[in-house]
Amino acid sequence: MSHECDDCGESFNTLTRLRLHDCGDVQSETFSTSSEPNRSDSGYSSPTEERNASVAELDNLLDRFSDGDIDALHCAVVEFESALSAALEEDNSGDTYRDVFWPYHERVSDALNEAARSEGWSFLADVTKAHDPAQDDEIPLVTPAVANAVGRHLIRTRLTDGVKAISVAALEYLDAIAVNAPDTADSAREEVHAYGWGIDHPAHSVTDRLHARTSEDIFSVNPTLEHAFYADQYAAVDLLEELVRDESIDGTLPRVTRDDMPYRRYLLDCVYGLKTDDHWPGMPRYYNWHEEFDYTFELDETVEQRIRELVEETGFGADLPNDWTFRDLGV
Incomplete structure (x- = not known):
């Protein structure tokens, strides 16, 4: 089953690839500010650069959520996925992945829990649909x-x-x-x-x-x-x-x-x-x-x-x- 980007029309075999792709037609302020400063002159970003950019933006988004921006948390979950994906590509031993996963697992979990307590199940329902474990x-x-x-x-x-x-x-x-x-x-x-x-x-x-x-x-x-x-x-x-x-x-x-x-x-x-x-x-x-x-x-x-x-x-x-x-x- 293919999944198509509503903005650029590109198709992907999995929802994860769709969530993580760089859309050439429409790029949100969130993602443009996180990626551009870390790109090399050639336009190519190494897994390390991608991870560093995602981790920095993840911190920013979690801070914004703490300041009351509930929508920032949706972006934070996507950015967490991106950081973990880059960490996997960067290091086959798994050490880099664990260095990203464990500190942010607690922070993202706590933030999602806080959002659920204030917004109810509907907030988590949207998150589970966007990150469906049965689709890919x-x-x-x-x-x-x-x-x-x-x-x-x-x-x-x-x-x-x-x-x-x-x-x-x-x-x-x-x-x-x-x-x-x-x-x-x-x-x-x-x-x-x-x-x-x-x-x-x-x-x-x-x-x-x-x-x-x-x-x-x-x-x-x-x-x-x-x-x-x-x-x-x-x-x-x-x-x-x-x-x-x-x-x-x-x-x-x-x-x-x-x-x-x-x-x-x-x-x-x-x-x-x-x-x-x-x-x-x-x-x-x-x-x-x-x-x-x-x-x-x-x-x-x-x-x-x-x-x-x-x-x-x-x-x-x-x-x-x-x-x-x-x-x-x-x-």
């Missing part, structure tokens, strides 16, 4: 930052207004990342874990989506299910039972000194912290949702009993001590 062969490089903000918005919406208030588009976006991101896209895949807060949504079945990809995506499903317990422990334990009892989920985790661990046993790791007050899911990054909402969690006795019975029923308690706790289920 490769997901946009800014996906982790966008997913981080979407995850924060999803959690906040669930805790303040309930599951029905969560936008289906927000859930579809996070699920699309889980489906389309390669295994090597660790940061993007980790930011998807907040998808679990959509469990029991009336118009989007998180349960069905997670079940469908458990065998191929166990390392994403497990922490997502952990999040789901904090959203709705009764719906989450229903799903846990469904998954652990499903013998078609027959993958295993290799272990050096012991027998391989069945995926179904590994799923029980998601309850590791439910009986403690010092362990919370680590995603989304830079966001302590339990502190923001002074959130407390108490595992219902009937849910605890169902988990214990599930462990014994499936034989996964055979190697546990007689007085095992949920922490003994950790991997």
Whole structure:
């Protein structure tokens, strides 16, 4: 599928290439001021020059957003993509990419979160459409930052207004990342874990989506299910039972000194912290949702009993001590 620039008419195979191209007919003030001072006399910009220009303009745009220019943030996300793309071209080792990604991942994520809090889901909806993880062969490089903000918005919406208030588009976006991101896209895949807060949504079945990809995506499903317990422990334990009892989920985790661990046993790791007050899911990054909402969690006795019975029923308690706790289920 080709994508055409509305200004110059040039076609591109991917949306990322479309977003990053230099349009000869119409060039915004934002991009013209960032690129011209760094171009060589020949008109060619090296990846290093492109990265430096994009990083400088990214700083400028984030400052403008901090000063109240909400539209500057849309440009900042595009500039972040450009800086990351140039960093990839510049250095095959990945060091330059990481030097750009990590400092600005937090800044862009925080800015998007701030915009979502003031403007609502509609702002993030526009961003997710412009940087759609399902459109290209490769997901946009800014996906982790966008997913981080979407995850924060999803959690906040669930805790303040309930599951029905969560936008289906927000859930579809996070699920699309889980489906389309390669295994090597660790940061993007980790930011998807907040998808679990959509469990029991009336118009989007998180349960069905997670079940469908458990065998191929166990390392994403497990922490997502952990999040789901904090959203709705009764719906989450229903799903846990469904998954652990499903013998078609027959993958295993290799272990050096012991027998391989069945995926179904590994799923029980998601309850590791439910009986403690010092362990919370680590995603989304830079966001302590339990502190923001002074959130407390108490595992219902009937849910605890169902988990214990599930462990014994499936034989996964055979190697546990007689007085095992949920922490003994950790991997």
